[in-house]
Amino acid sequence: MDQLIQHLVNTLILGGTYALLGIGLTLIFGIMNVVNFTHGALYTVGAYLTYLAVAALGLDLFLALPVAILGGLLLGALIEIVLLRPLRGQDIDTTMLVMIGAGIVLQSGTLWIFGGVAKAVPSPFPEAPLQIGPASVSWLRLFVLGAALLLIGLTYALINRTKLGLAMRATFQDADTAALMGVNVRVIYTATFAMGSALAAAAGALLGPVYVVHPQMGGPAELKAFAIVILGGLGNVTGAAIGGFILALAEELGAGYISSGYRDAMGFLIIIAVLLYRPTGLFAKAERVG
């Protein structure tokens, strides 16, 4: 029983992280329809920016986070303007290959600049965990969960409650009509990609202090982000958030009670099952954006 409670607490903490990874990608992959292979690299960049801000500039972790998010926003905008804008209208394979290339450049770039030795970002929280009955949880990870939920809420509100969000949804539903209605489509494309990238960087920035920062950290994160997006339904922010928690639950219980060797397989087994029975994802029908 104690072990089950600990697994459930872990699920909540890990799920928040996964949800944050998922919503950034769902904007780009789901709404923009760009198979974004730079998501993991941007996650890595976010983590390194936090490391730089904390270790080199001596900033507080709380101040380093906005720095990393801003960095992700700018880098995302740059990628969109330089690489994606000239490719608009090209088929999905061409775009995908370019994004794979961009991902490799970013990953090798971080290795080149920072080297392969993992860096640790110091945490401002006490190391002794918070005890909740038989379960323990670290303060840092509680903070990460809170920050992730806040970012998810903000993204949801932006997409569904603001004019910018309306313009985004209109653009990706029908760019020509949106343009006729006075939406600056080029700006919307750049803004959406930049926002998705900023969320990836935010996830990296939040998780850098939890884990260690190294050039390969984005690979597994990216794989999970794709899984979460597919699970939750393409382009669905709420779906991606819930998908994150479902993946975390499957991994925790799978590793805890079936076999830890198949921990990563558990999540993908669920995804295969979901795709067999609900090919558009769990939450696509009810809330698909657009």
Place this chain on the structure above:
Amino acid sequence: MPGRFTLTTAILLALAAATGARADTVRIGVNEPLTGAFAASGTYVVNGAKIAADEINARGGLLGKTLELVIEDNKSNPTEAAAVAEKLITSDKTPVMMGAWGSSLTLAVMPKLMDYEVPMLVETSSSGKITTSGNPYVFRISPPSALEAETFAPMVSKLGMKKVDFLVLNNDFGRGAATDFGKMLKEKGVQVGLTETMDQGAQDMSAQLAKLKGSDSDTIMITSAVDQLVLLFKQMAALGLKKRVITTGGSQNPDQIIAQAGSAAEGTMHLTTFLPWLPEKTPDPKATETFIAEWKKRGFQFAGVTESFRGYDGIRAIAHAIEKAGKAEPAAIAKAFWSVDFTGLNGPIRFAKSGPAGKESGQSKPDVYLIEIKDGRVVLPTL
């Protein structure tokens, strides 16, 4: 079209000439992970290898020629490691190689050694399979996990271990360690409980740790590399998991653990194969000090020496074999490895036969030490 053909031919001929023109050097192929998950460790090993090569060249080289390292990146990927070996043998014509850091990488290279009959010195890998599968071109200076377990055996009762759980990497390296240590512990009358595995790239192991927290064992033996160990110690502290921890495998890098896991690493114990913190306790204190001094002089972090000494010793062992062979040819070097005998930084390097009769691999028997992290420093535990 004929014009282009001539140009291509000319370029190819020029390239061939450039490759063939290096008869004045003795080349050693180095197959290490310089990018990917093990980039940091592979780079350390290569930097250690370069120190050995420079030292040998400063003393006049090998067989009157300059020693040249042909360094290739296997990208921490077994498929790439095999491709790199093929390239080093067929295109660079290296008569002997060193590699390939991880067990899965080395195992992927081994069939190529059989195909081309070129020997390789294995500097880091610890899976038992490497020297028991009947590959006569493999010569290993790192301890396989069975040898590590054998050296650790006398300490088991002194530590008062009653029941042990394992948490290991889900690959040849990790599962091999769990099998070999589990066998040794059972012979010693210690109970073996859970064996949990984790993926090499996994960052969150809280599910496995929650399970280990609930078990009634007194000790957790962990087999992984340094980056994951840092994460594990931090996550154990977060879960309030307080059991004796002993890590195996020799890729723990205690200095990095101390720097990055902080107080979460206090009291953890590690089986290592080198004692750079206590050079006076190493088999050849003078050589250890010279190596560490040169390492620091080149501006590398001290933390790297627990990996880089293997690259240094590996190249020195290969150089001994080439000298004894008297010529830089694969068959002669493979034969000469059997008569290599000198003191490396972690004990004598001489190869004993291992594996099926008639096609034995060479296995050297280095020292294995148990160290403990106490007050943020590496100490030898009092047993």
